[in-house]
Amino acid sequence: MNISVIGTGYVGLVTGTCLAETGNDVLCIDIDESKVKKLQDGVVPIYEPQLDVLFERNITAGRLKFSTSLEEGLKHGDIIFLALPTPEDEDGSADLSYVLGAATDIGKLLTEYKVIVDKSTVPVGTADRVTQAISKETTVEFDVVSNPEFLREGFAVEDFLKPERIVIGSSSDKATELMERLYRPFVRSGNPIIIMDEKSAELTKYAANSFLATKITFMNEIANFCEKVGADVDKVRIGMGTDSRIGKRFLFPGIGYGGSCFPKDVKALHKSGKDNNYDFDILNAVITVNDRQKRILLPRIDAFFKGELKDKKIAIWGLAFKPETDDIREAPALYIIEDLLKSGASVTAFDPEAMENVERKFGDQISFATDMYSAIENADALIICTEWSIFRTPDFNKLKSLMNAPVIFDGRNLYDVEDIKNEGFYYSSIGRKTIG
Numbered sequence: 515m516n517i518s519v520i521g522t523g524y525v526g527l528v529t530g531t532c533l534a535e536t537g538n539d540v541l542c543i544d545i546d547e548s549k550v551k552k553l554q555d556g557v558v559p560i561y562e563p564q565l566d567v568l569f570e571r572n573i574t575a576g577r578l579k580f581s582t583s584l585e586e587g588l589k590h591g592d593i594i595f596l597a598l599p600t601p602e603d604e605d606g607s608a609d610l611s612y613v614l615g616a617a618t619d620i621g622k623l624l625t626e627y628k629v630i631v632d633k634s635t636v637p638v639g640t641a642d643r644v645t646q647a648i649s650k651e652t653t654v655e656f657d658v659v660s661n662p663e664f665l666r667e668g669f670a671v672e673d674f675l676k677p678e679r680i681v682i683g684s685s686s687d688k689a690t691e692l693m694e695r696l697y698r699p700f701v702r703s704g705n706p707i708i709i710m711d712e713k714s715a716e717l718t719k720y721a722a723n724s725f726l727a728t729k730i731t732f733m734n735e736i737a738n739f740c741e742k743v744g745a746d747v748d749k750v751r752i753g754m755g756t757d758s759r760i761g762k763r764f765l766f767p768g769i770g771y772g773g774s775c776f777p778k779d780v781k782a783l784h785k786s787g788k789d790n791n792y793d794f795d796i797l798n799a800v801i802t803v804n805d806r807q808k809r810i811l812l813p814r815i816d817a818f819f820k821g822e823l824k825d826k827k828i829a830i831w832g833l834a835f836k837p838e839t840d841d842i843r844e845a846p847a848l849y850i851i852e853d854l855l856k857s858g859a860s861v862t863a864f865d866p867e868a869m870e871n872v873e874r875k876f877g878d879q880i881s882f883a884t885d886m887y888s889a890i891e892n893a894d895a896l897i898i899c900t901e902w903s904i905f906r907t908p909d910f911n912k913l914k915s916l917m918n919a920p921v922i923f924d925g926r927n928l929y930d931v932e933d934i935k936n937e938g939f940y941y942s943s944i945g946r947k948t949i950g
């Protein structure tokens with residue numbers, strides 16, 4: 515099939531590449547000329563495991579191409595995916611200007627039947643608004659389908675190629691049949707393609723993300739309470755998670771959820787509720803607790819240094835909002851760095867993939883190390899913000915000899931509390947007893 519993808523970011527590039535992998539002829543469109551130039555030169559502009567291999571294979575096979583021209587995109591694709599940003603607006607709602615703007619432009623360029631697929635995360639009712647925006651500009655026949663994306667960054671290719679489910683929201687048999695044909699290779703394992711109406715599909719995406727964010731937030735509250743009463747959240751987590759109704763996944767406490775999706779999507783669903791005279795009290799609590807959790811380490815660090823953080827040298831391991839990505843959108847590390855700088859501390863950071871993006875934000879206000887050990891040289895404390903695998907089994911003797919003092923604040927609970935006690939560190943983590 516001929517496919518066009520409008521918007522070539524994390525979702526669009528993965529969607530385009532994976533659809534090319536199953537033999538489709540894919541044209542990806544982006545408004546960002548420098549990004550398109552890079553892609554045309556064979557450079558993947560983001561870090562996402564496995565993506566480079568598939569990207570190269572499909573470019574070489576001539577199935578994956580890039581352009582800045584929406585007109586070309588509309589001519590090429592039988593199915594046109596919209597993988598455009600839906601960032602948080604000032605009032606917490608999803609900013610639909612990219613999606614509706616593209617819909618208007620598509621309406622102006624439409625010359626024959628196309629299926630327009632909304633892959634961006636959008637509030638209930640957006641498929642109707644996209645339909646209206648296109649219809650205003652043309653009388654040519656078209657269908658709008660809601661097809662929310664559930665991939666996780668860091669596992670995006672794996673998730674796209676082997677999805678647990680595919681949700682298609684459509685009231686058109688013709689469009690549904692085309693979409694099922696396109697996705698059939700991805701569900702050979704028996705996972706379902708779930709067909710529903712557009713509104714239910716749109717809400718499924720927000721409900722899934724908000725539920726997962728709530729699950730994490732609940733565990734963060736349990737962790738905070740564990741510290742008050744002397745319980746150990748790791749034990750509670752395992753005790754709870756073995757109940758299959760609860761499940762083991764997404765129970766890991768930490769310094770709050772971040773990323774390009776959960777923070778904005780929880781707020782957007784909350785705002786959608788308000789707009790429809792429904793108060794999502796539970797989401798209100800999730801937002802408040804998560805904001806607090808992102809900043810939970812600083813008062814502890816401040817107390818440890820007796821309010822004298824000025825000129826203390828603080829090392830940070832991990833900047834990305836989670837491992838296996840270079841994405842720093844809403845990364846908890848950013849909030850911690852801001853607070854440390856306000857307190858007058860000096861910060862040296864290391865992350866395997868995200869340092870360039872953080873440098874763009876903080877410039878020379880912080881230093882960047884070339885590896886995890888040079889980051890901690892002469893540090894008065896180490897803060898762990900992202901659970902990259904390389905941080906899991908460090909050489910503790912090297913840490914002790916390089917640091918000014920053996921002090922770790924661990925926002926991701928990477929180490930066993932008893933092990934680290936034997937190593938002689940001061941160690942503060944989330945929901946477990948503090949050592950030292």
Ligand SMILES: NC(=O)c1ccc[n+]([C@@H]2O[C@H](COP(=O)([O-])OP(=O)(O)OC[C@H]3O[C@@H](n4cnc5c(N)ncnc54)[C@H](O)[C@@H]3O)[C@@H](O)[C@H]2O)c1
Pocket residue numbers: 520521522523524525526543544545546549597598599600612615616633634635636663664665666667774775
């Ligand atoms: N990142 C994820 O893990 C993920 C997962 C599932 C769903 N989503 C949703 O998918 C959507 C896209 O997210 P993303 O992370 O890929 O965003 P992104 O910011 O990485 O990429 C968006 C791309 O769209 C381009 N763009 C903007 N306006 C354009 C226009 N008019 N024409 C062509 N291109 C244009 C930008 O230049 C950018 O390259 C959002 O709604 C997001 O909530 C994201």
Ligand SMILES: O=c1ccn([C@@H]2O[C@H](COP(=O)(O)OP(=O)(O)O[C@H]3O[C@H](CO)[C@@H](O)[C@H](O)[C@H]3O)[C@@H](O)[C@H]2O)c(=O)[nH]1
Pocket residue numbers: 635663664665666667668723726730763764765766767768769770771772773774775776835836
């Ligand atoms: O037990 C856990 C699991 C996750 N997190 C945090 O939650 C955030 C989000 O993690 P994750 O869901 O793995 O990453 P995303 O790539 O943001 O993926 C989410 O957001 C995407 C965009 O909508 C969806 O497509 C995915 O299904 C959904 O998992 C990160 O800050 C994690 O550190 C925790 O704190 N504890």
